[in-house]
Amino acid sequence: MKLQTLRRGTAAAAVLTLSISLAACGSEDDSSDDNAGDTSSAPADTESEAPPAEDTPSEDTGTEESGEFDAVFGPACSSLPADGEPGSLTGMVVDPVATAAGTNPLLKTLVAAVGAVDGLAGTLNDAPALTVFAPTDDAFAAVDPATLQSLLDGAKADGAQSDLATILSHHVLGENLDPAGIVGEQPTLIGDNLTVSGDPESGMTVSDGKVEAKVLCGGIPTANATVYVIDSVLTNAMPTS
Template identity: 55%
Template sequence: MLLHRLTRTAGATAAVLALSVSLAACGDDGDAKDTDSGSAPSSDSGMTSDAPSDDAGDTEGAAAQTFGPGCSAIPTSGAGSFDGMVKDPVATAASNNPLLSTLVTAVTSIDGLADTLNGAAALTVFAPYNDAFAAIPEKDLNGMVMEGKEKGQDSALYKVLAHHVLGANDDPTAVVGDQETLAGDQLTIEGDAESGMTVSDGTVTAQVLCGNIPTANATVYVIDKVLTGVK
């Protein structure tokens, strides 16, 4: 069982991301873990903006280590900001960030997944932002979420989510190369913080929009596509 694999890897390791809101029909019935992420606003494509935003004051430390053309779209204050996310475990941190709100419904549709993810010792999460899900027909996405509620870790959704997660907390240097995911397959990460970074599963290649975002137990790389894991 993949859930057993998650708890074996890196102590309490888990699978995936966090999602909510722009799933239309399904968005209202996905209860977000520990936060009201279902009501978080959806992104208006802000991840294409210029260089990272280094806030003055207490957010500067967390923001300083991030990179990518979309970092300036991250909220500059509150729980969804760099400084706010670093205080929370990854599922909670992502659910507080409105740019990742489409993800919460998927995670919370699988019973216990958010708890497992928050309890993991160390993770790296490649998190598709809201607009990445626009490429998936709404009917198909809603169907995956409903199947996740019914089948849990045996669902296709669970496998897709686990396909976006590594069982170690990797910075931009450590993450480069061929990496095994918690779904048991492989991602190839290329590039660096200066020139840009891509993540590929052999079928889909995503750009890192904002990378090296720290949370209490994981490093998050926001990406512009959903990695399907389908060869």
């Protein structure tokens, strides 16, 4: 299949300078009663001196109670593994985005495509902040098999300068956007734009001007990115025959 030459991706060469700052939790102030041991100056009152049980700080700092996953939405979220399993919300949140996607059962073809571009997984993992629109396996199955195979073969030869690298980078934004901040026109790593519409309650879509994809499970946090699983490959950057 003869593929037309298209703009090469610049994602692998881009240097992202944003940094992630971690704030420490506030410290507890401990106070002591200087006269606690003086039994002659005040009668013992064990009930008033004992701290109420409900004032004891909770030791449960789980991500669910802290609201880590409150923004996750979409009908396909129920297809994710149970909490604690690889590919679950609690499993993905601790890993950088390429590693986290590798554990998600909905994204096997995407992970294989990223792996075919030498160095791309590392570039995505090392970036401080990204948003990734991740097509499902079914989305890739709708792409012409010969075209997909040609892209994979080209990636072996051209790496980060390949057509496949350009297409994948077309699905990535250079900042970390949750559902509350993602609606509107957003620039991708290759310099074109995606338009995100809707909301978590009524449904959200992303369009590149050629394809409009539905968000099946969005707002998934990873260590350095937010992932939106979509039902179609955004093909505006796809070579044509």
